[in-house]
Amino acid sequence: MRLLPQLLGKAVTGLMRLLTGAQARWVGCGPAPTQRIYFANHTSHGDFVLIWTCLPPSLRAMTRPVAGADYWLAGGLRRYLITNVLNGVLIDRDKATRTRDPIEVILAALGEGWSLIVFPEGTRNVGAELLPFRSGIYHVARQRPEVELVPVWIDNLNRVLPKGDVLPVPLLCSATFGTPTRLREGEGKDAFLARLCRAILALRPA
Amino acid sequence: MIIQREAVLLFAGLAVVLAVATAIGWTLKRFLAEGAPHPTIDNLNARINAWWVMVVVIGLGAALGRTALVVLFALVSFFALREFLTLAPTRRGDHLALSFAFFFVLPVQYYLVAIEWYGLFAIFVPVYVFLALPILAALRSDITRFLERTAVVQWGVMISVYCISHVPALLMLQIPRYEGRSLLLVLFLLAVVQASDVLQYVCGKLFGRRKVAPQLSPSKTLAGLVGGAASAIALGAALGRLTPFGVVGAAGIAAVIVAMGFLGGLVMSAIKRDLGVKDWGAMIEGHGGMLDRLDSVCFAAPVFFHLTRYFYT
Numbered sequence: 001m002r003l004l005p006q007l008l009g010k011a012v013t014g015l016m017r018l019l020t021g022a023q024a025r026w027v028g029c030g031p032a033p034t035q036r037i038y039f040a041n042h043t044s045h046g047d048f049v050l051i052w053t054c055l056p057p058s059l060r061a062m063t064r065p066v067a068g069a070d071y072w073l074a075g076g077l078r079r080y081l082i083t084n085v086l087n088g089v090l091i092d093r094d095k096a097t098r099t100r101d102p103i104e105v106i107l108a109a110l111g112e113g114w115s116l117i118v119f120p121e122g123t124r125n126v127g128a129e130l131l132p133f134r135s136g137i138y139h140v141a142r143q144r145p146e147v148e149l150v151p152v153w154i155d156n157l158n159r160v161l162p163k164g165d166v167l168p169v170p171l172l173c174s175a176t177f178g179t180p181t182r183l184r185e186g187e188g189k190d191a192f193l194a195r196l197c198r199a200i201l202a203l204r205p206a
Numbered sequence: 207m208i209i210q211r212e213a214v215l216l217f218a219g220l221a222v223v224l225a226v227a228t229a230i231g232w233t234l235k236r237f238l239a240e241g242a243p244h245p246t247i248d249n250l251n252a253r254i255n256a257w258w259v260m261v262v263v264i265g266l267g268a269a270l271g272r273t274a275l276v277v278l279f280a281l282v283s284f285f286a287l288r289e290f291l292t293l294a295p296t297r298r299g300d301h302l303a304l305s306f307a308f309f310f311v312l313p314v315q316y317y318l319v320a321i322e323w324y325g326l327f328a329i330f331v332p333v334y335v336f337l338a339l340p341i342l343a344a345l346r347s348d349i350t351r352f353l354e355r356t357a358v359v360q361w362g363v364m365i366s367v368y369c370i371s372h373v374p375a376l377l378m379l380q381i382p383r384y385e386g387r388s389l390l391l392v393l394f395l396l397a398v399v400q401a402s403d404v405l406q407y408v409c410g411k412l413f414g415r416r417k418v419a420p421q422l423s424p425s426k427t428l429a430g431l432v433g434g435a436a437s438a439i440a441l442g443a444a445l446g447r448l449t450p451f452g453v454v455g456a457a458g459i460a461a462v463i464v465a466m467g468f469l470g471g472l473v474m475s476a477i478k479r480d481l482g483v484k485d486w487g488a489m490i491e492g493h494g495g496m497l498d499r500l501d502s503v504c505f506a507a508p509v510f511f512h513l514t515r516y517f518y519t
Contacts, residue, residue: 021288021487021489023488156292159296162298162301165301167305167309169291169301169304169305169308170284170287170288170308171288171291171292171304172288172289172292172487
């Protein structure tokens with residue numbers, strides 16, 4: 001890795017620590033170098049940076065966030081960060097204009113051995129309950145049943161930078177990692193998605 | 207050079223005390239717990255280890271001089287405010303007020319300490335900031351629980367920024383025949399408050415039975431309070447030579463510091479129970495958060511500052 005992106009990576013995680021404390025709570029599993037898909041609730045643009053910061057550096061180097069191309073390619077700095085520093089897997093969320101199917105892009109990244117961070121809600125959620133999950137994670141799990149699916153609850157980050165505000169305020173945030181799961185034999189799409197949703201909600205602090 | 211020698215002696219004494227504590231902790235773990243996990247002993251050892259870190263950090267701040275100490279306590283305030291506002295039930299409409307507290311109030315308050323502008327330092331938060339915070343919240347037009355939210359942010363700033371800033375503010379006091387030695391006042395305050403906390407904990411664990419505030423703070427016992435307070439006041443008297451107060455004066459002031467520290471601990475416990483948590487955070491292993499370690503300092507520092515300023519300058 002070149003020097004500048006590496007330094008910027010340190011700056012990004014350092015800033016995240018200063019702002020939020022970035023407390024990692026490994027409840028259902030430990031930080032292990034197995035291939036995983038971390039799936040989390042989505043409330044803020046900082047969500048995957050928080051998860052990324054919570055991972056030990058060795059795991060961080062093998063984990064890529066799956067991000068919406070429409071947002072991350074919109075500005076010069078954003079584009080540089082997501083491609084060079086955060087090493088994102090960019091997917092096009094617009095069905096009408098896209099040239100590659102997101103599932104295909106994600107499967108290609110898994111095929112290269114990367115772990116991934118995904119947000120099955122698909123968009124930032126401002127409400128208290130989770131939005132209905134997109135079906136993408138089901139199709140990925142069916143094609144790659146051996147990859148561990150790790151539920152993650154991101155706590156408090158929506159207060160740090162609410163949708164529509166520009167200046168973040170420093171408040172303590174945590175990422176809670178739950179028990180890894182997989183697609184079960186004969187499990188249907190709706191049952192699977194509902195189970196993943198419950199797995200995230202179960203990690204929410206009382 | 208006198209100042210350095212006295213401060214060095216104080217830190218050397220602390221190192222000896224911590225070394226003894228470490229040895230005791232190690233012995234307890236080895237022979238009483240026989241190496242197995244033991245909640246009380248493990249917590250004791252975590253606390254002792256954290257004390258080493260805290261003493262080294264304060265020592266470095268003191269050795270590097272005035273500015274370093276001001277910056278150090280600005281950081282302490284930052285972590286304390288972050289803990290307080292994390293648990294505070296604020297809403298989206300408070301975002302502007304929260305940004306203001308972190309990025310304007312905190313740096314300005316410590317800048318005033320650094321340039322020794324006492325007049326504005328004393329009124330900046332209680333007058334200007336207390337009026338500005340509700341104005342900023344009102345601009346967002348969210349009336350839900352408005353009074354409660356305003357009070358919570360004001361209290362957070364009061365405790366975490368205003369009160370804690372009185373520790374480095376001791377450096378600005380000009381005491382006749384005590385020129386250039388005010389760093390010792392900082393060390394005196396911290397030593398007495400923290401010794402009182404530690405000795406209350408030790409006496410409570412050894413002899414304590416009757417709880418003094420079962421609803422607020424179940425770990426505080428009468429024996430702990432009496433034994434801890436008496437020993438901390440004795441320590442204050444013993445450190446009297448470091449202060450401009452004399453031995454009797456130092457004992458009296460130590461008594462006030464200990465009382466404020468204890469009562470401050472009670473208030474902060476009440477706030478924690480109200481918010482439904484046991485600790486403010488998890489920053490300092492064995493102790494909880496920054497505010498768990500500093501709750502008594504928050505209440506003791508302003509009173510110590512003003513007593514010293516009124517009677518000795």
